Amino acid sequence: MGKRVFLIVLDSVGVGEAPDAGKFNDAGCDTFGTCVRSGKLNVPNLEALGIYHIQGTSFYNPGKEVAGCYGRMQEKSAGKDTTVGHWEIAGVVSEKAMPTYPHGFPNEIIEKFETSTGRGTLCNLPYSGTDVIRDYGREHVRTGKLIVYTSADSVFQIAAHEDVVPLEELYEDCRKARAILKGEHGVGRVIARPFVGEYPDYARTVNRHDFSLEPPGQTVLDALREAEYAVIGVGKIYDIFAGKGITETYPNEGNTRNMERTLELMNRDFEGLCFVNLVDFDMMYGHRNDIDGYAAALNEADLQIGRLMEKMGPEDLLMITADHGCDPGFKGTDHSREYTPCLCYGRNLKKGIDLGTRSSFADIAQTIADVFGVAYGGDGESFYKNILTSK
Template sequence: MNDKRVFLIVLDSFGIGAEPDADLFGDVGSNTLGTIVTSDRYDTPNMRKLGLFNIEGVTCGKRTEHPLGSFARMQEASMAKDTTAGHWEIAGLVSEKPFPTYPHGFPKEVLDAFSKATGRGVLCNKPYSGTDVIRDYGEEHMRTGDYIVYTSADSVFQIAAHEEIVPLDELYDACRKAREILQGEHGVGRVIARPFIGKAPEFKRTPHRHDFSLIPPKDTMLDCLSGAGLATIGVGKIYDIFAGKGISETKSTESNQNGMEITAQWQNASFSGLCFVNLVDFDMLYGHRNDIDGYAGAATEFDRWLGGFLDGMRENDILMITADHGCDPGTPSTDHSREYTPLLVCGKHVKKGVSLGTRKSFADIAATILDIFQVEGTIAGTSFLKEIEARDGE
């Protein structure tokens, strides 16, 4: 049918328990969902009805006897726990080699090339919390005009600058130059612009963040779908994560709430294809800041919105809800965590109550989406469409 639509919503960092190799990442015992359900701000009846607490291996929360969707526990095949690798794998591209990380800062040759290209010096150059780094280096940045360059446990080159010192266009241009430098051996997953405003000690990051990712080295489901003439709509940082490759339309967001509003607008629009959504606040505002109540509140807010979205689904719509990694706000670490992720699938032509067990790759999502649209593509993953597709009378 030419009116099929898939809404794929990524709850950024919504992990559901440590993967078997979590010890290799320093994440033994991490469980984002297990942590946030302990907050009195957590209340997600709609996700529960879809089968969230029926997923294999989930021991928190209350199972439902009659789930309204199909569900699975997703295991990451890529040796990573970052946003880029997670989303690429969801889209059918497994990263065989992890992106480089810099626990001791970036090498001199990288920073020298960056300073030469931008005409500004560099401050910090070590792993840092995004809010702490502007608190500790913001005044020196304003005095010198040097960029604040920092990283994390993820493969990122982050550039912070005050909007009154470095105009946004100049900051974004600096990121593009950094992206050109950071290739090959130093090909980090993302270069991220981190603008901020205000006066010390009350500096505040703005919503003008922008990510500059590597171009995916192989085709993803987005290329396959767009090549078949179907819509591939990115909401939030999807366009950035894929460097625009395979995306037909895009809309950036300023918050989870804004992302949900835009997704609802697309639900009311006419298109055939995929609407791929990232809701980043879970990770950016709460996971990385170890804010359990804030994370729980964001989950509750999403669930309230989800109720209305479910009511508005059309005959041939399919909704998939998943995540790209974990970021347990209850552990001492403020970094991402190596966790399984949930998958909830529902629609009028999706069987209810089907447990897909534990899938060996996020890429099974991509393979299934191509199967839904009957599009061929050389991507990773195994389709589970036949297991969840409801026939007439089922």
């Protein structure tokens, strides 16, 4: 069995406000700290990897020896969303912010979309995903009109009841929107948001699907694929990168199933990267200001992280990070501009190395390139030599 990297993105698990948080109206945000202060958090495996040793955090408490290497990462990209966060993790910094629509999309966009889909639209405002189906769901079911909404992020979201608009039709409507939303209106993601149930108990399903722009430059995924390494995406990874650089994909089925899939992949003999997104923290708890639910989800993921650590082979590398914050105890329901954790573990790695504060998420990409000896000129700086045990 050759070298393998398992890169787990704890979607939205930030570790405290970034230096420029004020520019994003996020001064004081602290996602992981909020969960710590809830008194409901029990994450012994993240603790063993060194999360409480990360300097500069509100929860800094370096009491125990650790088995991993640890640090925090500052985002360079002009945004705080999933797309630019993942792209930067994969080596590409987005210097220009993607367009957002705090007052809804212009009429020209909506008219093109309605003509293309043959359906009318409802809402066209920034909205919470759960609130929008509560407020517009009945009219949607009655009329068949698509619920179009956005958020503080660069997204065009389309909600539809699965009994009213079949999934494949909803996905095709998203492809049509993606074709329209280019150039100055090139939003980061068009997102299908299917839901089920009866009013007032509508519920979103795991059949969400994201239709992203392609990354603006070569990612480490592309470099690995060109070098004939496996690049396996679990969860939203394929969607976030519009399929570029991915050799095999397993779509999002929620945190628990995504981690189970990753554990199954550990039994496979492959050489390359397994890139995993765990979106429930963000989608189910951060955006809903559910502190206890967020902490409980972290507790469950921590148990599965422990299982991953036990199953790792002699040359496997586990890397755990996040793409932004979404503090469930903070004002509003939007993403928050935060540092993210960088936790690394492997049987052939040093223990207890403080990686400090990294200047870009892209340091992860450059480190992965070094693991496999792949030439890659991304926007980051490798820390592989810092953590590798000399042989």
